[in-house]
Amino acid sequence: MQLRVRALETILTEKGYVDPKALDFIIDAYETKIGPHIGAHIVAKAWTDPDFKHRLVADATAAVGSLGFAGRATHLIAVENTPRLHNMVVCTLCSCYPWEVLGLPPVWYKSAPYRSRAVIDPRCVLADFGVTLPADTEIRVWDSTAETRYLVVPMRPAGTEGWSEEKLAGLVTRDSMVGTGLARAPGAAP
Amino acid sequence: MNGVHDLGGMHGFGKVESEPDEPVFHAPWESRVLAMNRAMGYLGLWTIDTGRYSRETLPPHVYLGSSYYKRWELGLTNLCVQFGLIGQDELAAGHALHPAKPVQHMLTAADAPKSLSRSSFERPAIAPAKFKPGDRVRTRNINPPSHTRLPRYARGHSGVVECIRGCHVFPDAVAAGKGEDPHWLYTVVFAGRELWGEAADPSVKVSIEAWEPYLEAV
Numbered sequence: 014m015q016l017r018v019r020a021l022e023t024i025l026t027e028k029g030y031v032d033p034k035a036l037d038f039i040i041d042a043y044e045t046k047i048g049p050h051i052g053a054h055i056v057a058k059a060w061t062d063p064d065f066k067h068r069l070v071a072d073a074t075a076a077v078g079s080l081g082f083a084g085r086a087t088h089l090i091a092v093e094n095t096p097r098l099h100n101m102v103v104c105t106l107c108s109c110y111p112w113e114v115l116g117l118p119p120v121w122y123k124s125a126p127y128r129s130r131a132v133i134d135p136r137c138v139l140a141d142f143g144v145t146l147p148a149d150t151e152i153r154v155w156d157s158t159a160e161t162r163y164l165v166v167p168m169r170p171a172g173t174e175g176w177s178e179e180k181l182a183g184l185v186t187r188d189s190m191v192g193t194g195l196a197r198a199p200g201a202a203p
Numbered sequence: 204m205n206g207v208h209d210l211g212g213m214h215g216f217g218k219v220e221s222e223p224d225e226p227v228f229h230a231p232w233e234s235r236v237l238a239m240n241r242a243m244g245y246l247g248l249w250t251i252d253t254g255r256y257s258r259e260t261l262p263p264h265v266y267l268g269s270s271y272y273k274r275w276e277l278g279l280t281n282l283c284v285q286f287g288l289i290g291q292d293e294l295a296a297g298h299a300l301h302p303a304k305p306v307q308h309m310l311t312a313a314d315a316p317k318s319l320s321r322s323s324f325e326r327p328a329i330a331p332a333k334f335k336p337g338d339r340v341r342t343r344n345i346n347p348p349s350h351t352r353l354p355r356y357a358r359g360h361s362g363v364v365e366c367i368r369g370c371h372v373f374p375d376a377v378a379a380g381k382g383e384d385p386h387w388l389y390t391v392v393f394a395g396r397e398l399w400g401e402a403a404d405p406s407v408k409v410s411i412e413a414w415e416p417y418l419e420a421v
Contacts, residue, residue, distance in 0.1 A: 028303035036238035084319035105211030159412030
């Protein structure tokens with residue numbers, strides 16, 4: 014693949030369709046700047062700032078935009094977990110994912126097992142991730158079939174009263190913001 | 204199209220395997236493929252749905268047997284050939300052999316930060332929305348051989364409009380080269396049992412984003 018891809022890039026560069034320096038910039042951005050730490054910051058802020066959470070749930074694009082991260086998260090929608098409701102996000106048709114706030118999706122999110130099963134048997138998928146929810150918790154699966162993108166706001170773990178936003182962000186995992194995990198409990202291994 | 208990309212509800216693919224401490228890319232070529240897709244998209248010759256359709260039309264065994272970035276590489280190469288930007292002879296040679304087709308908006312390093320923001324797919328409405336939150340609707344039983352974003356598992360089922368998301372570019376039209384043809388976009392929620400039958404988990408609800416042409420009143 015390395016050779017095939019290098020050949021394609023050579024042709025596209027020689028013909029003036031792409032600038033390798035622009036490619037370098039994009040790669041560096043996703044390797045070092047844009048990732049789940051952004052989403053974790055957003056969630057931790059929502060946990061500690063009720064006004065921000067209100068704005069986030071009402072219009073996530075505007076609320077996240079006010080925080081000044083690298084890319085504008087257009088058509089972003091934040092959905093909040095509660096003791097009665099657990100949200101999970103999938104893209105059964107391709108791999109739509111809120112890149113601007115979570116970075117590039119992990120392989121499992123783009124894989125056939127996840128895309129096929131999330132909509133028909135989400136509890137089994139959660140079991141694959143070691144998550145068991147009460148039988149009467151409603152599970153809501155959001156299939157990202159349009160350009161809207163979903164960010165799950167997981168529940169704040171118990172025992173974190175008085176924690177700073179920064180410390181709380183350390184408990185917010187990528188999977189908890191996709192809905193295949195829960196936020197880490199204080200003291201649990203990362 | 205009723206392709207293998209439309210995976211929702213299929214069986215037999217096994218457990219979801221999460222990789223601990225997964226790297227952003229598993230090989231340098233993956234990162235180049237990602238960035239080339241972004242940069243080539245910036246030229247404005249095709250849209251996100253054209254790109255999706257080029258991957259959906261890969262032969263089924265190729266689609267299922269290829270990694271994500273391999274599919275992106277194949278889809279991008281096909282689009283470049285289809286749009287006359289590169290030739291098969293150039294791919295074989297690994298170098299440009301013919302003059303380039305004139306293009307606008309090449310993504311320069313200076314403009315690259317702009318490419319990290321997603322553009323808006325919302326357009327001015329040309330007619331009032333037909334449905335409102337709370338309305339019961341049924342998804343149409345459509346089976347177009349071309350690109351659509353109505354998954355098979357959600358066709359011909361009753362659900363409830365939960366939210367209006369605005370008037371958005373219609374993928375079915377745009378991927379067929381028929382222009383943006385914007386339509387109202389709704390979040391429509393279905394009971395798991397409506398989609399999967401009485402044996403399904405009663406605590407599950409599934410929603411899709413559905414453009415108005417996918418829906419009819421019930």
